[in-house]
Amino acid sequence: MIPELANFILILSMSLFFGTSLLGIYARKIESARIIIKPLFTNANLLLLASFALLIYLAVTDNFSVKYIASHSNSSLPVFYKISSIWSAHEGSMFLWIVLLGSWSLLFVRNNYKTDLYITDVLIILSSILFLFTAFLIFTSNPLDRVLPLSPIDGADINPILQDPGLAIHPPMLYMGYVGFVIPFAAALANLTSSSTHAWEKSVKRWTLAAWAFLTAGIGLGSAWAYYELGWGGYWFWDPVENIALLPWLCGTALVHAMAVSSKTSNLKAWVTFLAMLVFILSLFGAFIVRSGIIDSVHAFASDPTRGLYLLSLIAGISLFSFALFIFKGFNYQKKVMLFGSKESFISLNNILLMTAIFSVFLGVLYPLIYETILGPKISVGPPFYNTIFAPMVLIAGLFIGSSIDSQWQRPFRSIKLLKLAYCLVLIAIILAFLYFFLGISFSAIEGMSFIAGSFILITYTLSIFNTDRKRRIANIGSFVSHLGFGLLLIGIPLNSNLSYEETVAVVINEPKQTERNTIILNNIYEAEGPNFSSIIAEVEVNPGTNAVLLMPEKRRYANRGQVTSETAIKSSFLRDIYINLGELNDQDQWILRLQSNYFISLIWGGIMIMLLGILVFLRKIKHAAD
């Protein structure tokens, strides 16, 4: 009964979204009708939430007559995973995506008390998008479909690599980022359709920043999940789906910076409109790539051409409509002169770099597809392509970011500051020489570029604290902190790639084994039982004596699917992470252990967290300004 109820509520919600957009179009002319649109939109969203809540209830109470729950959950799972199993596959995660889209839009709309044409258009756009996606959910991938009359007694279980707290937070966080960009998108579009003259970008600035923060956190969490839990031994693989999440992130970065320019100097108005459209379309494009199955990836869901085509036509429609609108109505702004060396000029230059980065990643993802279609053979574009392309761009961007701290809005750059920047570069050269001669670290060109960019940002930003000119003192603590975090990240990446190494050893119990740089003892190995798996656990001691580290890597076999997973053991410290993976027993009765030493991972996570902290500080400041 409940699945039907949930389904009915979902269909009702879809119809209400449709009704809202129709009524909205009517209310563009008839002002008295405007008052009813917002309550309609609110109710449609509440129904959507109710339907999702019912699905959670069904999953928690093990209702295996629902096909989706039967194929992705199991009665022996802890409640926590029963809930997160909802977004472990296509249908449920799409539902979550839509629910977040709706709730986030609702929050935005409820925060705006006007009833002018602009907000009416925002509502039309939001409810049309929500209508199209709920229809997609209901007609091509309904998570509430049932298996009747013969429903299974127990479910098939969730994939073991997804039985992890990481699953509970990584996808929702990432989706919040994706769908959050609907606000600048709808605002930019509505501004064009309603020919309004008000500064729309100011009213959506903090919504955009929040979405960008969610996306940053979502990508960071995914990366930490792969590293700590899945035991892939790295934090970034240039996997197609990672790249596709990076596209809206890069575009969002360009957008929040361009928004700062346009609200401070009223430059770049048309550009901000374009970016606001592009960022949401890139988010949708990501959803399409992952769910259509045209690309093979870790993250790819089951491929289904109907879904792919539906999504594609949806995105094609939305982007053609918005770009056409932009092309014919988006250039009616006064052109303003931009002084070279002013803060806005540095930001604009970095915007160009970010667009180049977006284009390169886009090319890297689609080139194999195009190549294959035209010439036949399958090729893959891997890390060397991205690293080579990104390094010089990161270097230039870093130099611009570092220089911009001494620049001002709408003022030319003072040449006296050039000397200071030159000193900073000399200082970096000294640091590089020190690393080379005393610690034996010699960076490759690619690593070096990132290191120079990172340290340049850190040095110029730190020096600006001591700036005696009061007006030039850190104007904005949030942006200051974020850029420091970015600088740390840029330093962490080359240090990590340069210093980390990997060793594979075969060991017998209680016999110390000396490798090139470490001593390893397998103290004990035993079997144990978990709630829905059995496992073999090894007790490994690395470098016994003064720096002893005890690690317990594990191999699990899950009862329901017979799937085997390796649980990596990690010991983290600021300088290095020791990472051990338990392999097989070879024919000489030795256990194979894979030992990885990863250096300065802490700088990478730390950098991302400091970036986020900066955004939070910034958001608080905007909120105060708005109040």
Next chain:
Amino acid sequence: MQLIKISSLILLSIFFVFLGGIILDGNESESVISGKPFPVFQQKTLDGKDISNKYFSDKTVLVNIWASWCITCLVEHPFLESLAEDINIVGVNYKDDPKNASDWLTKHGNFFTVNIHDPQGNLAIDLGVTGAPESFLVVNGKIVSHIIGEMNQRKWEQHFAPNL
């Protein structure tokens, strides 16, 4: 100016049509090879022994195309490991460096009965492979099923298990 505006919209439309074509195309080209005999080949295994298509003539095996550079292969690896108890799995190491391939096997576990080394992708071309990973079910020298992408419980039950 008007011309540029309109042509950029047309270009965008062409791009979407192109993507649509890929989706439909990907659907059609699947399992053209099913029902055909395993292609004739003469190659080396990863540990340097000779192997040819005669190897398959009297066995039921799952042939898995993999490479050490392929992350999806890492994802399907545990599931294949659980299958290896019931069916022989023959690996085709596709466009890979032999050193990287054997390191990868030491790291992640080697359950393959044998691994055919296919550095140029010659065998893979004959099999109609589009990339790694892909899997084939071969019964007595004849290809029975073929899937593209990650092997999992659902695909196993849907495409392979019924043909055993």
